[in-house]
Amino acid sequence: MTVESPRVEDGAAIWRIARDSEVLDLNSSYSYLLWCRDFAATSLVARDADGEPIAFVTGYLRPDRPGTLVVWQIAVDDAHQGRGLAGVLLDALTVRTTPDAVETTVTPDNTASDRLFTSYARRHGLHLEREVLFDGNLFPDGTGHQPEVLYRIGPFQPTGESL
Numbered sequence: 426m427t428v429e430s431p432r433v434e435d436g437a438a439i440w441r442i443a444r445d446s447e448v449l450d451l452n453s454s455y456s457y458l459l460w461c462r463d464f465a466a467t468s469l470v471a472r473d474a475d476g477e478p479i480a481f482v483t484g485y486l487r488p489d490r491p492g493t494l495v496v497w498q499i500a501v502d503d504a505h506q507g508r509g510l511a512g513v514l515l516d517a518l519t520v521r522t523t524p525d526a527v528e529t530t531v532t533p534d535n536t537a538s539d540r541l542f543t544s545y546a547r548r549h550g551l552h553l554e555r556e557v558l559f560d561g562n563l564f565p566d567g568t569g570h571q572p573e574v575l576y577r578i579g580p581f582q583p584t585g586e587s588l
Contacts, residue, residue: 426510428517431461431470431481438478439470446500448535460497467494467522469514471501479505482514484522492525494518499541511541512548519581526579530558532571546578553578 431439436458443449443457460468464485471480480501487493496518501510519527527545531538546553554577564570 426474426479427472427476428469428514429472430465431468431478431483432465433458433461435470435478435481436461439481439483442478442481442500442502443498445503448537449498449500467518469518469521471505471510471514473505478502480510480514482511482518484518486522486524487528490526494522494524494527496527496529499538511537512545515541515545523581524579525581526577528578529576530573531576532573534571542576542578551578551581 437454439461440451440454440457444451460483464483467485468483469481470478473479480499482499483497484494485497487495496515499511499514501508529538529542531542543553545551554575556575556577557572558575559573561570561572
């Protein structure tokens with residue numbers, strides 16, 4: 426397995442992994458192509474021995490807080506789950522970007538993401554705060570969207586090492 430920046434050609438595979446997760450809010454296929462082009466420096470893809478994407482993490486640095494890495498989505502292909510790939514990608518992305526803090530949102534029913542980010546904070550000895558960022562009634566699609574709970578992890582030391 427290798428971990429590297431995504432390429433535009435990875436957009437379709439990343440979209441399929443997100444779709445097949447059945448947990449993530451699926452964005453348009455176009456948005457995944459743009460993500461691979463415009464946010465490749467703050468995203469990673471894990472590849473199998475044949476070079477095919479098997480997992481990904483997408484993120485960006487907040488414009489109003491450039492030291493804060495926002496993890497947008499993270500997913501592992503079904504056939505490769507249970508091997509700790511999500512944790513490997515999250516660790517590698519924070520080493521690469523050396524943020525002051527990490528933010529992400531998790532819906533209350535997404536226990537896998539809750540475990541991932543809680544164990545990440547614990548493993549690195551970092552503080553974890555949770556608060557509702559977007560209440561479910563703010564979503565316009567009328568599907569009864571669950572609230573998006575903001576997980577704020579940090580602060581990191583300036584070198585990117587944990588406290």
